[in-house]
Amino acid sequence: MKKVRIFIMIIATFALTFLHQSTPSHSQNEKFNMSYLFFGSPSTYITQVDKTKGSLDVVSPNYFDITETGDLAITWKLQTSFIDEMHRRGIRVVPFLANHWNKTAGKKALDRRDELAQEIANAVIKYKLDGVNVDIEGVDSSYRSQHTDFIRLLRKYLPADKEVSVAAAANPNGWNTGWHGFYDYYELSKYVDYIMIMAYDESWESPDSPIGPVSSIQFFERSVQYAINRGVPKDKIVAGLPFYGRMWKLDGPTASGKSITGMGLSSTRVEDLVDKFGGKVTLDDVTQSSFATFSIPQGQSYFINTTELTAGNYIIWYDNEPAIKAKLRVPSKYGIKGTGSWALNHETPETWDYYSLWLNSIFFRDVRSNHWAEANIKRISDLGWMTGTGSITFSPGKTLTRAEGAVTIVRALGKENITPKTYQFKDTEGHWAQKQIEIARELGYVTGKSPTTFDPSGPLTREELAKMFQNIFDYTVNLDMTNPFPDVVEEKWSYQPIMALYQQGILEGLPDGTFGPTVTSTRAVMAALMDRMQDDFQLIR
Known part of the structure; x- marks a missing residue:
């Protein structure tokens, strides 16, 4: 003994x-952290960033869209006043380029990738942005080489001090086909500052999806391991966390006939549902993810945006504080660059009380x-x-x-x-x-x-x-x-x-x-x- x-x-x-300042300041030794801005109007963007309490290095707003013809569209949400304010705070503004799962738009953009890369580089310089985050999704593996070449061209045309990053599908199972196979992790890593792995949607909105976590700790870690095993330098790996959950109705469709099978909803909505209907939140020890269960009585209903939840039994899988904390240990465990998240305005307010501390292995102030x-x-x-x-x-x-x-x-x-x-x-x-x-x-x-x-x-x-x-x-x-x-x-x-x-x-x-x-x-x-x-x-x- x-x-x-x-x-x-x-x-x-x-x-x-021994209390640290409530608003952490970043240093070279701290882990990188970025998040996306997509929800809400531009008038709320500064408020959304304020809520992060100094936790972000990069904010990625939805300024660049790909049209049906593969052209660049600057969205109405771009405001130079916001960019200037972020720069005053030392936060880089790197908009994401999105095809919004439009496969045709994605392919046509890659067919004219040289022109598109130059257009993006010109826009980044014109609006004093700090780079671009490429978020082309839903395109199949036949366009893998074109996608990689597009990233190469962006790196070629953008000034060296501007960021080029890629949002890539999590691939813990090593698929080479489908939209997962679209992302050549190793080749991309030659040109990017980092790959933001979308380590979520382990379950998704579909009758074919299993009922389960949006991102179990096993799914999250294996997504990071895949990138490492593919030869991506660890300082170019960013692991993305979900600030949303998915909901299922367990006993058939709603009164209007709508089936709820993995419907996405903000993490901020879960507590209201649990409180209103006397539900329960449980942390699953195996997956280190949480689920909420509740029942809506006959004659009552609840709206999530335009979707009416009617009488029945429901389950929501989402990441609350203990689930997020489990993921925040992963960057230090594997020595990777840091984390990203989808997306601001969906996290619960207390998230930023602990996020930077736990990300940097400071668990207790x-x-x-x-x-x-x-x-x-x-x-x-x-x-x-x-x-x-x-x-x-x-x-x-x-x-x-x-x-x-x-x-x-x-x-x-x-x-x-x-x-x-x-x-x-x-x-x-x-x-x-x-x-x-x-x-x-x-x-x-x-x-x-x-x-x-x-x-x-x-x-x-x-x-x-x-x-x-x-x-x-x-x-x-x-x-x-x-x-x-x-x-x-x-x-x-x-x-x-x-x-x-x-x-x-x-x-x-x-x-x-x-x-x-x-x-x-x-x-x-x-x-x-x-x-x-x-x-x-x-x-x-």
């Missing part, structure tokens, strides 16, 4: 608040870079054994509660998906940790203050911590060994657990020679202890 040493310096850790438990907290957070007390706070010096202790060990042992046979504790009804507490009780890890009370918000003391770990690991206790602690008496319930943890070297005494059975623990202490006992927990999972 690995020996773990934990001293009073850990027990005595006090709360430290109140865990400073030289905090004694920083590495422990990060590793235990990565494992999912402990989460923050808020979207960007860990509260390392906060007293560890009995509920938090129970939840941590249940997660560490992989038991959180068990359904308790009974719910014994009356004082945990409606508590966020009720299920995990009852799991821990049924498995014999924790006991209550009485048969019907647990005291979930009460502090977890050192003797309770010892008892909890002894219940799990059942260490052998050498009763012939001298008890060095004057405040630990043999007659007390905690005597053997304390001696077991002491003899294993897991918990030691305090500098004054006592053990301190009733001294409380902190969240940082628990993170450090769990981190140092990782191997032990993994062995019995």
Whole structure:
């Protein structure tokens, strides 16, 4: 058994608040982040960017369209005042060139790619833009080489300080045909600043689509892996996140006869539906994506734009905070350039409270870079054994509660998906940790203050911590060994657990020679202890 040493310096850790500025400033060491502007009118564009709280390096508005004849059309949404304002803020404006899934327009544009590339270069210079993001979709693989050559021409005609980037279909399955095969990742990477992988639409709007995530963590990661395996330099890979969900009606069409099979909707609409109809949001542990379920009663309805949702059962798969956070770990994991997103105006407001921090592996504002438990907290957070007390706070010096202790060990042992046979504790009804507490009780890890009370918000003391770990690991206790602690008496319930943890070297005494059975623990202490006992927990999972 690995020996773990934990001293009073850990027990005595006090709360430290080290807050970063609410509006992050980008540096060369920070991950790149861009997003698209498509929804809303130009009068709202600055407001949409304001909501990102300084999180963007590039904004990509819908200024360039491809006509049916393959020509460039400057859209009415281009406003030089917006471009000037973004430049004052240090944000680059790189409009996207779109055929809006019009295959004919896309092909005709590529047939006249030399002229089109020159037209785009002239427009970029004329309007003092910072480049172009090419977003041609729905064209099949027979035009792959023409597409690559178009990007080469853009790089040729645009000044060197202007960006050329490409939005490319995610291709986790390595398809070479269809519209996925249209994008030659490796060849494109020779000419672009980056490829923005549209790592979403794993499910889509169609009766043929499976009901499931817009972007599971597996789909998202495999999309990045495909680019790396194709030889794209990591500093040219940008992984795109969805700020939208997809909805299905599970029991037939609406009253008007419309089938809802993967209909796209803004992430901002999900909470309203759940609240109005008493629905439920669940994070799927496997896909690290969330789904909302709700039922509309007979005689009631709800409009999503012009679509009327009538009585029936519905499910929406979308990415909420924990799902987005899981994806924000991926760029650092693979060493890629950063992230993109489709699209502004669909994210929930709190997204930008944590986005840049998590993208840059700063998971908690109140865990400073030289905090004694920083590495422990990060590793235990990565494992999912402990989460923050808020979207960007860990509260390392906060007293560890009995509920938090129970939840941590249940997660560490992989038991959180068990359904308790009974719910014994009356004082945990409606508590966020009720299920995990009852799991821990049924498995014999924790006991209550009485048969019907647990005291979930009460502090977890050192003797309770010892008892909890002894219940799990059942260490052998050498009763012939001298008890060095004057405040630990043999007659007390905690005597053997304390001696077991002491003899294993897991918990030691305090500098004054006592053990301190009733001294409380902190969240940082628990993170450090769990981190140092990782191997032990993994062995019995």
